[in-house]
Amino acid sequence: MTCPYFSPARKGERRPSLLERVEAQEGYLSIHEESDMNYGKYLGLDKLLSSQELRSGSTGLTPIHDEHLFIIVHQTFELWFKQMLHEINSVRTIFMSEYLEERNSLTVISRINRVIAILKLCTEQFTILETMTPQDFLDFRDFLEGGSGFQSFQFRMLEIRLGVKNELRVAYNRNHFLEVFFGDERKSLETAMKEPSLLDLVNYWLERTPGLKRQTFDFWKKFRCSVEAMLDEMKAVAEDESDLQKKENLMWEYKRKAKNFSTIFDENLHNDLLKKDERRFTYHALQGALMIFFYRDEPRFHLPFQLLHSLMDVDNYLMKFRYNHACMVQRMVGSKVGTGGSSGYQYLRSTCSDRYKIFLDLLNMATYLVPRDRIPPLTSQMKRSLSVHDADFLQLPLTGLYEERDSGCQPGNGSVYSYPDIAEEDVDSEVGSQVETNKGRYETVV
Numbered sequence: 001m002t003c004p005y006f007s008p009a010r011k012g013e014r015r016p017s018l019l020e021r022v023e024a025q026e027g028y029l030s031i032h033e034e035s036d037m038n039y040g041k042y043l044g045l046d047k048l049l050s051s052q053e054l055r056s057g058s059t060g061l062t063p064i065h066d067e068h069l070f071i072i073v074h075q076t077f078e079l080w081f082k083q084m085l086h087e088i089n090s091v092r093t094i095f096m097s098e099y100l101e102e103r104n105s106l107t108v109i110s111r112i113n114r115v116i117a118i119l120k121l122c123t124e125q126f127t128i129l130e131t132m133t134p135q136d137f138l139d140f141r142d143f144l145e146g147g148s149g150f151q152s153f154q155f156r157m158l159e160i161r162l163g164v165k166n167e168l169r170v171a172y173n174r175n176h177f178l179e180v181f182f183g184d185e186r187k188s189l190e191t192a193m194k195e196p197s198l199l200d201l202v203n204y205w206l207e208r209t210p211g212l213k214r215q216t217f218d219f220w221k222k223f224r225c226s227v228e229a230m231l232d233e234m235k236a237v238a239e240d241e242s243d244l245q246k247k248e249n250l251m252w253e254y255k256r257k258a259k260n261f262s263t264i265f266d267e268n269l270h271n272d273l274l275k276k277d278e279r280r281f282t283y284h285a286l287q288g289a290l291m292i293f294f295y296r297d298e299p300r301f302h303l304p305f306q307l308l309h310s311l312m313d314v315d316n317y318l319m320k321f322r323y324n325h326a327c328m329v330q331r332m333v334g335s336k337v338g339t340g341g342s343s344g345y346q347y348l349r350s351t352c353s354d355r356y357k358i359f360l361d362l363l364n365m366a367t368y369l370v371p372r373d374r375i376p377p378l379t380s381q382m383k384r385s386l387s388v389h390d391a392d393f394l395q396l397p398l399t400g401l402y403e404e405r406d407s408g409c410q411p412g413n414g415s416v417y418s419y420p421d422i423a424e425e426d427v428d429s430e431v432g433s434q435v436e437t438n439k440g441r442y443e444t445v446v
Helices: 018-026 039-043 065-095 104-129 134-144 153-162 183-194 198-207 219-240 244-265 267-275 283-294 299-333 345-350 380-385 391-395
Strands: 434-436 442-444
Touching: 065 104, 065 134, 065 153, 065 198, 104 299, 134 299, 153 183, 153 198, 198 283, 219 244, 219 283, 244 267, 244 283, 267 283, 283 299, 299 345
Parallel strands: none
Antiparallel strands: 434 442
C-alpha cells in the first residue's frame, strides 16, 4: 500500500533509496568517499568562489589586496538582495491569491520579518567595508571605471516590488534611473513597474478591514465624533485659561491638532495630499489601518497589527541601510563625483528622506492616535466578529478589485485580499449597548 503522505519524485529527479536514507541518517556514509552530491556541489561553490576577479591584477601587476574585500562585500549584498526579492515576491503572491486565508498571515509576517533581519545584516555589513581606509580604496577605485552601485538591478527591483514611487525618485545624473539599464534588465524593471507592488496590495487589503462600512460598525463616524468632542474640550480649556501665554500655547496646540485631524476626515484634503505624494494609503485604507491600530487587542486583529508593525520596520531598516551607505561613501570619497557620474554622497544623502519611505502613513500613524478612553468601544456584534473564528468571514471573494483601481494592475483578474467586510447588522442589545456621553467618551449601559 502506498503511503498517503509520501510525495512522488518529480520528473527527472532521483530519490535516495530507503537504505541510502537510513545510512545517511545513521552516519554510515563516509565523507571521505566521492558521491554524486556533497557540500560544495550542493552550494555551487566552484562557481561562487571563482567569481572574485580582481581587475587590479588583470594587467599583470600585483593585485591590490583590499579590492578582494570590496568585491566580496558587494557580492554578498547582491545575494541578500536576491533573497529579499524571493521573500517579497512570495508575499505578493499570497496577497494576490484568490483568497487570503487567515492562516497565511503567519507566513506573510514571518517572511516580512526575515526581510527585516536581512536588512539589519546588510546595514551592519558596511562596518566591514569601513575597515578599508579611503587611501586603500583609492588604490583600485579607477578600475571600477563607470561601475556604480546605482546600477544594481536587484536593488532597483526590490524598491519597485516594495512600492517606492517612481515620480518621487531623485534624478540620477539628471536622468531617469532606467537610463542605466539595458536589454532584459530594463524590460524586467518596466514590467515590474506596471504590476501591483506590496504597497498596492496592502492598500487593497486595508480597504476591506471589517467594521468600516455603515452596516457593520461604521468605525469612521464614531471615531470622528469622539475626536470632535476631544477638540471641543481642548478649545474650551484654552478659552478659559486666564494666563495669556498659557492660553496662546493651548490654543496653538488645539489648532495644530484640529488641522492634523482635518486631513484624515476630509476626503478631499486627503486626496490632495495623495496627489502631492505626501500620503501613500487611499482614504479607506488609512481608516482600516487606524482601526487595526486601535483594536489590536481583538483576536482577529492580532496578526494584522503585527504585519503593519513589521512593514514599518522594513521602511526603518531600509532607510538605515541608505543612511549607512551614504555615510560610508562620504568617508571613502568625500565630495568627489561618483564612479557612475552621479554627485556621489550628495545623491545618496538625498535618498534618505520621506520621499523614499514606502509605508509613510504607517510611520505617521501616531499623529492620529487618541487616548484609550476616546476610542469608540466595539458593539457586541462587532466584538464577536473580531473574537471568534468565522469561516464565512475569511472566504468572501473580493472580485473585480483591479477594475476599480488605476494602479497598473491587470483588470478583471479576480484577485482578492483578506478581511472582507462582515455582512451583519449593527444592532445593539438593550443590555450592554454602547452609548456616547456628552463629553465624547463612551460608557456601557448595564
